[in-house]
Amino acid sequence: MKILHTADLHLGRQLNGLSLEEDHAVILDQILDALIATRADILIIAGDIFDRAAPPATAVRQFNHFLSRVASETEAAVAMIAGNHDSADRIGSMAVMTDRRRALIQGPLLRAAPPLVLEDSHGPVAFSALPFAYEYAARDCFSDPTIAMPQDVLSAQIADARALLPAGARWVVIAHAFVAGGESGESERPLARVGGIETVSPETFAGAHYVALGHLHRPQTVGGDHIRYSGSPLAFSFGEAHEQKSMTVVDLDGGGKVQTEIIAFSPPRAVRLLRGTLAELLMQPPSHDIIKAVLTDTTPQIDPMRRLREVFPNACQLSYARDERAPELKFAISHAAPADPMQVIADFVEQVRDEPLSNAETDLVKVALADLDTEENAA
Template identity: 55%
Template sequence: MKILHTGDWHLGRQFYGQSLEADQDAVLDQVLGAVRTHSPDVLVIAGDIFDRASPPATAVRQFNNFIRTVHADCDTSIVLIAGNHDSGDRIASYASLADPKRLLIRGPLSPEERPLILEDEHGPVAFSGLPFGNEFSARECYGDSSISCPADVVAAQVACARTYVPGNARWVIAAHVFVANATPSESERSLQVGGIETVPPGVFDGAHYVALGHLHRQQSAGGEHIRYSGSPLAFGFDEAGSAKSLTMVDLAHDGSVTLQQLPINPPRAVRVLKGELEELLDKGGREPSEDFIKLVLTDKKLLIDPMGRIREHYPNALALTYERDESAEPILLRGSSQAKLDDPIAVVGEFLSQVRGEDGTDDEMALVGSALRQLNNVEERA
């Protein structure tokens, strides 16, 4: 059985204040193209469809158009779960219109985690959708006051789902969790305030493939059959250069899986450019780009309006830092001042040394001395 795994679309999200609507349209077209080209039996969307519980109308239309097209034009079944950014009730509202023989849509937690069961030439495959839920809703749902962390929540979900899986079926789980030892990004929201938010991969024992959502980097998590597809777009500059993809899973008759990454090519990449401003301006003049850009300037001196100048070639330059600021230790940690306050030139020289990591030049110190003498002359005349 062929399974196409994706998630963490975050429809309605912005990138440093810039709309991503066009970018998300483009990647949804690529997901739809993969469905049409590879004809998977099932499309798994592992949560965080929207970026917030009350998404903008444009994001809702994007999602509705996508689901409507897949359902009308393709034979692919859909498994869809709510993530921590979604409203479980909103996601559940789609289930009332869904074909229960072809779609599994899971919003809030439920004490009955019944799977979608599909057949191939080797027999049944059970798909369990385990939406995100916090420990408080899980205690109420499962009647267990001992549930106190995400690992307990997922363990209760898996135990409940397991009871509905036929003994002769291969088992696929979709879940929205942070598996221990996986690599996060700066753009993910914590699943728990305080305490341990990760879950051990062993909680999924018995499943032949686990389609995970929440972390935005594509990666395996405790085994090749436990995997994050990653988000189709980068949402932070720490993901600059990271490959984006969908995961195609071929589930064999014995439950083993073969994985293939189908590349996603966002219309605007996320990049970090490092160098002196003049070098970057020269490169931008030769190779202008609409990509999202962070600048790390290696210039030793502060520059006048570097962002305005660079945006002539990189209109989506959104962040700027100086290399010395990123690597410098806080000034307060460099020891007490050695200069006497009655020697202002020495004080200025020491300040320059601490801030820049090098002494002032002869010309700079001469300029400081000249300015101080002029100031003294003004005071004496007054």
């Protein structure tokens, strides 16, 4: 059985005010091309299809057009779930008129939801779709008031799904979760309430031959080679600027063993972080990539963003290196003798701006300290 695993499309998302609609169009074409080229039996989208519960109409049309092409241009089945960014009801409504022999679309959390069962030369493969759900929804669905954290939600879903497996079937689980050991980035939204434990144990998926995960945007495995995040197809923050985004082709053999192949995405615009003086950046080759510029100039520059956009029209964020530096202040407090005020001030200034006091500044501080001494003695 050949599976194409994707997740976290986040259709409708912007990056610092820049629309990613054209970038997403290219990515969806590449997913379709990979389906055709690999002759995958099924496409998995493991949640966060849209970036928000009420996505723009253009994003909905874009995804509907993509699904229509998958249906008409390939023979692949489709299995997808709602993620924490999606409206579960919106995703669930897509299943109303679908061919249940070829599609598994799970939006709201449902009890005893049957798996999609596909056959290959080795027998049946059961695909269980476990949509993201918060604790309150799971307590209601499973009539279990003790469900208090994401681990409890997923454990209840797995137990429910396991009971519906056909005898002898290999088992693929599709979930949207933060599995312990995974490496997160800066663009994922937390899955638990403030102060709650949002991670779930890899052991939760015991018995599954492959676990297709969504939520974390960096491609990675956790707890075993068969538990995998495909990652997002695009970089959604400058913290992901240097990551190679990809989709995963999974070959599931007759014994349930998996072999994977990574297919890299080629977005039309890279997300890049450029660092240097304004003059140095303006000398670089023009590009339509999405740019964050970190200027190393020691003094403020005149209208730097306008000048940068003459070379990089999609520059959308600018900062100065001196402002981004978070100084690590280390001051030892001596209880043996009072600290010299002049030395404390000199050390503080050097820590904050990475330069010592000048002679003129030293003289000013000395005068100010002398004035303070005079006022204290007069009091």
